[in-house]
Amino acid sequence: MIKRQTNLVLSPYIELYELIVPKDNLLRQMNELVDFTFIYDELANVYCQNNGRGAIDPVRMFKYLLLKSIFDISDVDVVERSKYDMSFKYFLGMAPEEEVIDASSLTKFRRLRLKDSNLLDLLINKTVEIALEQGIIKSESIIVDSTHTKARYNQKSPRENLVEYSKRLRKTVYAIDETMKEQFPPKVNNGLLEDELDYCQKLIAVIESTEAISSYPAVREKLNMLKELVEDDIERLSLLSKDTDAKVGHKTADTSFFGYKTHIAMTKERIITAAVVTSGEKHDGKQLQELAEKSKQAGIKVRGIIGDTAYSEKENITYAKNHNINLVSKLSKTVTHVKAGRTNPNDFEFNKDADRYVCKAGHMSFKKTSTRSKKHAKDGLGTVESYFFDVETCKTCTFKAGCYKEGAKTKSYSVTIKHHIHEEQAAFQESEFFKEESKERYKIEAKNSELKHRHGYDVASASGLSGMRLQGATTIFAVNLKRIITLMRDK
Structure with missing residues (x-):
């Protein structure tokens, strides 16, 4: 009750x-x-x-x-x-x-x-309401970006996670008293989850029985983290080899992460006005319209949107124009790629950081080629870029129906580049207003850093999208309140 x-x-x-x-x-x-x-x-x-x-x-x-x-x-x-x-x-x-x-x-x-x-929207809206009541938010633009969070299991087996957390604990103990090595149980390296779990429980018992060591805050913190991992997941540890909601995302063509993305909208005063949590492979630009609408529902007047090139796709330019919004986002290849004749172009999304396409299953192309007819050698029109995927992966993909043709030796996705479209946006990005507004974008990168390095948002505290949304809700609520209090003190 x-x-x-x-x-x-x-x-x-x-x-x-x-x-x-x-x-x-x-x-x-x-x-x-x-x-x-x-x-x-x-x-x-x-x-x-x-x-x-x-x-x-x-x-x-x-x-x-x-x-x-x-x-x-x-x-x-x-x-x-x-x-x-x-x-x-x-x-x-x-x-x-x-x-x-x-x-x-x-x-x-x-x-x-x-x-x-639905705590994520509820808590963000509550903080925005407080900020508006206090007269803190005066700008009519939002800055958009995404930050990635590694899955709790980070593509590691349960045994590997136990090994990592126990290693952190031992390292902290050794910094205080290296002679504790003699009291610790012998490490196991046979690859068996059950034996690693047994080792961690023995390690915990030894440290807890040594009050002179366990009383140190740094040791206690690592000890409790290991205990929480063991106790929370002991029943499902043997079944859960990875977070099934998390997906592989790419920061560049050579670097990736396994986890989630939190797409964020923020005012120039650094108050977060909207957030959308997705799996790691989702494209940043696809979330812009939802972030703008959520910000409006929270009470923000959205007259401008500031973002990187990921947000300059054609649909977003059209949305901004229809809603009288200045879209301060430089044009990228994503807006000039023409997908004529495609019935499902959204099955492949362009990752601007890696300069590669990603398929519906989350697999990234590993190379691209570019060809152009001789008659367009000077004007650059009619360029066709082909992005190639690992055909062996395609053969066993769950989404291969209608995408991969049985027996094919290669799998590629081709797009045509046309240069002289979106003239209005191209002209706008040369204006002084555009250049001045672009200078505000650094603020959201600093906010992402704050979320990760001060509030533990770099690694998910639980598995699944629902757990990630809850973590996002409480973390953003706390960060917004801290910012509001700072701004109120400086008024």
Whole structure:
């Protein structure tokens, strides 16, 4: 049964908060800035309203997840810190002497209460609403880009993940006391998951029994991360060799990642106004219109969109023109590729970073050729570029029907290049306005870096698109609130 917590529990020690938690404390400022009761409305349908034992307050549970995102720590560590950190207890709405939850409750809350909720849009819209109320957002342009997040399993087997996490833990311990090597169990290298799991459990037991070592915060953090990996996935570890929702994406022709993309729209004031989470192979430009529409729904007036060349495809130029939006995105080959006669051109998408096409299955072409008729030798018109795919991969691809012809020795995808189209956009990108607006794009790259390096957004904290959306929701909510508080202080 859901129950609301409207006030702090009565306690003779409540006044301690006034003495210990200063007015400029980040968590105190967040509490004063946001009315978190909107969480009750969002989760009302997943709780019984009039029957059963009272559940832990959902706002408090949600705040625990926010603390995880703000400080990039594990379930165990966020609960442990809330035992003694008075700013945590104040933020959670607890009395100073109140007992904390069991860390396992956070796992259940994520899986049972937040599974089908649309927190990503809800939390972003909430922060944009606060920013607008405070008069912080004044610009009428959004900057768009994507950031990639590696899957938790990152194309590694469960055993390989255990090896990596145990190695990090040992390395941290050795930096403190190298003689601990003598107490650790012998490492296994037979490739068996069961033996590696047994080794990790023994390693954990040794470190936990040595209080002089386990009491170090750096060791405790790595220890809890390994324990969380083992405990959360122990039942499904033998079945889950990789994240089935994650896909291979490409940053360049030679570098790739296995995971997800978060496509982001942000104002010039660095407030994120919309986000779309996809698997890693999805094309950036295809998300522009959804990002713009979501930003409008959040209350932003979109008069301009600033992005790199990935967003200058023909459909986006047309969309911007129809909505009186200045699209500050340089033309690239994606807009000049003509796919005449194709019934399904979207099955192949151009990756501007790698300068290659990617098929529906996520496979990237490995080479390209360019040919042009003699009569167009000077004007460059009529150039045909052919992109070649690995035919052995095509033979076993699940999408080969209608794409690969049985018995064919090669598989290619050809496009015709025409140079003198999109004259209006080409002229616009030579204007002073375009050049000045383009200078704003660096801001979103800095925001992507903040998400990854300060809030753990470089690696997914759970598997699946739903888990990635939840991570995105809490992380962006926390980052937006921090930015709002900074801007309010500087006003």
